[in-house]
Every structure is written in structure tokens, then in C-alpha cells.
Amino acid sequence: MTEGQQTISNKRIRAASIPPRVSLPEDLVNHVLLLLPARTLARFRCVCRSWNAHITSRGFQESHHALASSVALPLKFAFLPMAARGPCIKHFPGCRGCPRLVGTKPCRGVVLVERRCGGKFSVCNLSTGGVLHLPLPPRANFIDDVFHSAGIGFDASTGEYKVVNLRVNCTDKARCNVLTLSDDSTGDWRPLAAAAAADQFLPDCHVFVDKDVDPVFADGSLHWMFKTDGTRYDEPHGILSFSLADESFRRAPQPFFSTADLALLDYESADPQRSRVGFTSSGDSVIMPAGRALTELNGSLCIVRDVRRRNDVEGLFEIWKLQDYEAGSWSMDFIISLAGDIAEQLTKPWLVLPICYLGGSRRKIVLVTSARKVHVYDADTNDVHTVAASLTDDMVRKAEEPSEFVRFLLYQKSLVQLDGMEYDDREIQFVQMM
Structure with a gap:
């Protein structure tokens, strides 16, 4: 065999030893x-x-x-612990609630985190650990603004996230600013057009947005609770919704119980919760039911009827669904009678928030509480099972301290990458359903 023939033979042997390239179908x-x-x-x-x-x-x-x-088993939850003991800033020496989650469900995988004492917000992707620190909303100070509230939603028409911030000052003048987020740009806060703010937000009377209830994103809009009088709790209550697509406001009435479930103030009570005390039109001192909340279930806006702490009625926890915005019609979607063994689990926490149903029959519901636990309630057996809990070293010291904020939210995978995101997930813990 000549040298040339040997070279050709060696090349054929090497080629035969290389496995053929496999191309998988797209x-x-x-x-x-x-x-x-x-x-x-x-x-x-x-x-x-x-x-x-x-x-x-x-x-x-x-x-x-x-x-x-x-929604599939096993569920996974994200947990956001409190910051270490001590004041966040010198003006708020008693602040121990930062950072806090705004809501209990991610908006397409991202969640809004607030440091309330500083008026700062961040958008976090729980899957990737991406964190985007937002600029301070306009006029973010502690003198001019009585309160502010912000929520995050997704505009399906443009594929962009929007953070909406409502601020009300001492003269009851409301301002609304919007920050648009996308994967290739992050804008600045911008106010709504003057006509939209004046004609739609406060068309004929003052709107006192409830600062104790987080806004909820459902059906393409962010929703807030409001009342039409700052001190008279028996005046009409409603839902203020903001459409992310056309950036307009609309209003719908709350169910009948928003003014019917008021309880007379008991001045001898050990915990009257005076921050929720108001008056009726006749001058009686009353307490707004604790634990009121908005939530989103199966794409619909829902409201929690919570009279767990009423002494004159049996403990009750109901979920009502908004059927029609224009008609303002609501229907009861789920009920929990707080009797027997489940009373202790669901009555003690300040907040009990439903986050999703389990199964097609909707006989089981997942509840997250401000006691740093997650439960599943079974309507067929009237049992409640704890499926997730968190007690880190820091939380053990604070376990007996009252809390008005939830620390758990449902985990959701997401590929969202917003312009300017940093990567730091050290504050977030993940807990899988037991």
C-alpha cells in the first residue's frame, strides 16, 4: 500500500469512528x-x-x-423575612416590617417589594434573583403625603409591566404616577394626564383609598378598596380599578357587607385596634372588620368578608367574586365556618388571605397568613392543614410579635429580565409545600 493510499485509509477509519451528528426536531x-x-x-x-x-x-x-x-402539586412558596432588628431610618424607630411584599401572588413571575418607611419599591424576579430598584415616586416625603400605595400589573397589549403609585396628601388631593418597565428600557415616573386624573379619579366626591389593603391585579387592572368619607364608615364603599391598557379609572361598589359588618367599639377591649376606628353618620364609634382584603382567584377579582373577631356573630370567613363591574354584582364563591379545631389556626392571625384553589372541584383552598404559615382548607372535611411555615432564628425571636403583613407568596417561574436588574436573591427563601 502506497503512502497516499495509507493516508486515505486512515482518514476513512477516523471518519467511521466519529458518531453521526444527530439533529433533534425543533x-x-x-x-x-x-x-x-x-x-x-x-x-x-x-x-x-x-x-x-x-x-x-x-x-x-x-x-x-x-x-x-x-397550579400543580407540589406547590412552592417564596418567603421574605423581615430585616434585622433596629430602625430602618431614624425617622421610623419602631419600623420592623421592612421589607414587605405587596400582595401574595406574583404578577407573571415578578413581585413588588416595599420598604414602607422609606417609600422605596423594588421589582423582583423570584426565579432568576433579579432585583430592580425603582426610583422614588414624585413627592415622596413624610409631610405632604398622608399615605401612598403602589401595585404592579402587566399590560398584555404591549407586553410591558407597569407600577402604579397613588398618593393622597393632607388636603385629600390624589395623585397617580405610572412607571413603565420593559425588557429593554425602564422609564421614569410620569403623572396621568390632568383630565384623566381630575375627571376619573375624583369625579364628584373624595375617594379615600384604604391604605391597609394591598392593591390586586386582576382582569388587566389594578384594584384598590376605597370609601367616600374618611371618618364615617357607614358611607358608601367601593372598588377603584385602573386599567393598564388605556390608563383610565373606573369604580364599582363593594358588596353589602362593607358597611353592614361594622362593630360598635368596645372601649374596655384589650385590643380595640384604634387605627381602624371610625364613626357612623349618627356619631357612633365603630370598628372596621379586621383582615379585610382583595385577592385574585382564577383570574377574577375577589374580596374577603372577614368577621372572625366579632363577638356577636359566629366566626365567619367568606370569599366573594365580582361578576360585573358595571352592575357591581357580587356572588359568594367560598365559605369557611370557623368552628372547632380550625378556629385557633385561622382566627389568631391578623390576616388570612386566599391565594388559589386546589383541584378542579374547588373544594380545597390555599390560605396564607400573617402568622408566617400557609394552610390548605378542605371544605369536604372542614379541616385545615399547615403545608408551609418559616421560623428562622430571627423569626423565632419575633414569633409572638403581632404582624399585619404576610411573608409568603406563591412561587412562579419566570423568564422576565427587566432593564437595569441586579442579581441578588439573598433576602428570598423558598419553601416547598409539605
Whole structure:
């Protein structure tokens, strides 16, 4: 065999030893990628340009979100501990609630975190650990503004997130500012058009937004509770909603019990909760029911009827769903009678918030409480089971301290990457359902 023939033979042997290149069908690759965690997909963007383009495409991210949004067992929860003991800033020496979650469910994988004493907000992606610190809203001070409230929502028409901040000052003048977030730009706070703010937000009377109830995103809008009189609790109450698509306000009445469940103030009570004390039109001192809340269940806006602490009625916890904005019609969606063994678990916490149903029959519901626990209530057996709890070293010292904020929220995978995000998930803990 000549030298040339030997070279050709060696090349054929080496070629035969190399396994043939296998190319998987694109639909199979797409299916596998959809099942991967967000952190893994973030790394896979570096594999090649085509994968980066595919993973960051709106179609893929919509499919990934839809798959991640399905409620399946085992559930996973994120937990946000309090900051270490001590004041956050010198003006608030008693502040121990920072940072706090705004709401109990992520908005398409991201959540709004507030440091209330400083008026600061951050947007966090629980999957990737991305944190975007937002600029201070306009006129963020402690003299001019009586209170402020902010929520985050998603504008499906543009694919952008929006943070909406409401502020009310001592003269009951309300201001609304919006901050638009996207994957390639982060704008500045901007006020609504003067006509929209004047004609829609305060059209014919003052609107006193309830600062103790977090806004909730549902049906393309952010929703706040409000009352039409700052001190008279038997005056009409309602829901103020802000559409993220056209940035307009509308109002709907709350259910009948918003003014019917008021309790006369007992001055001899050990815990009268004077911060919730108001008056009726006839001058009686009354207490607004504790634990009132808005929530989103199966895409619909719901309100919690909470009379757990009433002495004149049996403990009761109901969930009502808004059927129609224009008609202001509500229907009861779920009820829990707080009797027997479950009374202790669900009566002691200041807040009990429903976050999702389990199963198609909607006979089980997941409840998160300000006692740093998550429960599942079974309507068929009238039992409540603790499925998640957190007691870190810091939380053990504070376990007996009253809390008005929840620390758990439902975890949801997300590929969202907002411009300017830093990566730091040291404050967030993850707890899987027991």
C-alpha cells in the first residue's frame, strides 16, 4: 500500500469512528426548553444566537409563562423575612416590617417589594434573583403625603409591566404616577394626564383609598378598596380599578357587607385596634372588620368578608367574586365556618388571605397568613392543614410579635429580565409545600 493510499485509509477509519451528528426536531427541542427552570434557560441563552433569539422571543416566553401558571402539586412558596432588628431610618424607630411584599401572588413571575418607611419599591424576579430598584415616586416625603400605595400589573397589549403609585396628601388631593418597565428600557415616573386624573379619579366626591389593603391585579387592572368619607364608615364603599391598557379609572361598589359588618367599639377591649376606628353618620364609634382584603382567584377579582373577631356573630370567613363591574354584582364563591379545631389556626392571625384553589372541584383552598404559615382548607372535611411555615432564628425571636403583613407568596417561574436588574436573591427563601 502506497503512502497516499495509507493516508486515505486512515482518514476513512477516523471518519467511521466519529458518531453521526444527530439533529433533534425543533418542536421537541422547544418542548424540552419549556420544561426547564428559568435560571437554566438564562444560561442556555449563551449556547448560540438561535437559542438566545428563541428563548427571548415573546412567543416562547408566553408559552413558558402559561405552563408555569398552572397550579400543580407540589406547590412552592417564596418567603421574605423581615430585616434585622433596629430602625430602618431614624425617622421610623419602631419600623420592623421592612421589607414587605405587596400582595401574595406574583404578577407573571415578578413581585413588588416595599420598604414602607422609606417609600422605596423594588421589582423582583423570584426565579432568576433579579432585583430592580425603582426610583422614588414624585413627592415622596413624610409631610405632604398622608399615605401612598403602589401595585404592579402587566399590560398584555404591549407586553410591558407597569407600577402604579397613588398618593393622597393632607388636603385629600390624589395623585397617580405610572412607571413603565420593559425588557429593554425602564422609564421614569410620569403623572396621568390632568383630565384623566381630575375627571376619573375624583369625579364628584373624595375617594379615600384604604391604605391597609394591598392593591390586586386582576382582569388587566389594578384594584384598590376605597370609601367616600374618611371618618364615617357607614358611607358608601367601593372598588377603584385602573386599567393598564388605556390608563383610565373606573369604580364599582363593594358588596353589602362593607358597611353592614361594622362593630360598635368596645372601649374596655384589650385590643380595640384604634387605627381602624371610625364613626357612623349618627356619631357612633365603630370598628372596621379586621383582615379585610382583595385577592385574585382564577383570574377574577375577589374580596374577603372577614368577621372572625366579632363577638356577636359566629366566626365567619367568606370569599366573594365580582361578576360585573358595571352592575357591581357580587356572588359568594367560598365559605369557611370557623368552628372547632380550625378556629385557633385561622382566627389568631391578623390576616388570612386566599391565594388559589386546589383541584378542579374547588373544594380545597390555599390560605396564607400573617402568622408566617400557609394552610390548605378542605371544605369536604372542614379541616385545615399547615403545608408551609418559616421560623428562622430571627423569626423565632419575633414569633409572638403581632404582624399585619404576610411573608409568603406563591412561587412562579419566570423568564422576565427587566432593564437595569441586579442579581441578588439573598433576602428570598423558598419553601416547598409539605
